[in-house]
Amino acid sequence: MTSRQATTTLWRPTGPKELDLVRELNWRAWPPRLPDQPIFYPVLNEDYAIRIARDWNVKHNGAGFVTRFDVESEFLSRYPIQQAGGQTILELWVPAEELDDFNAHIVGEIQVVHEFRPAAGDCGSGRVG
DSSP, rough: OOOOOEEEEEEEEEEEHHHHHHHTTTSSOOOOOOOOOOOOOOOOOOHHHHHHHHIIHHHHHEEEEEEEEEEEEHHHSSSOOOEEETTTTOOOOOOGGGGHHHHHHHEEEEEEEEEEOOOTTTTOOOOOO
């Protein structure tokens, strides 16, 4: 009999380009960071992820998505929780050079749990779809 490893659920707000790359990786991994992105930031709170996807990704990328995924808890213990603002604004800072190792500890698939698009009539935001 095998015991199932404990996991921690994380969320990641993302735009359409990064989501396309996750899809190309069969919903099992995050793509390599760009040169100007030395850190990968998954978050520990769904509400925080929603705020970023809705308020930032929609404005800057035309759409925002919140993904949810599980990672082996023991592996995550190497990354201290970072408080990036208020009490619920919590994230992990994964150095870009460790992302392959991080991806190897994702359990299951990365799932899209929320999608945000510009509201009809938003000035300057354009239409998506």
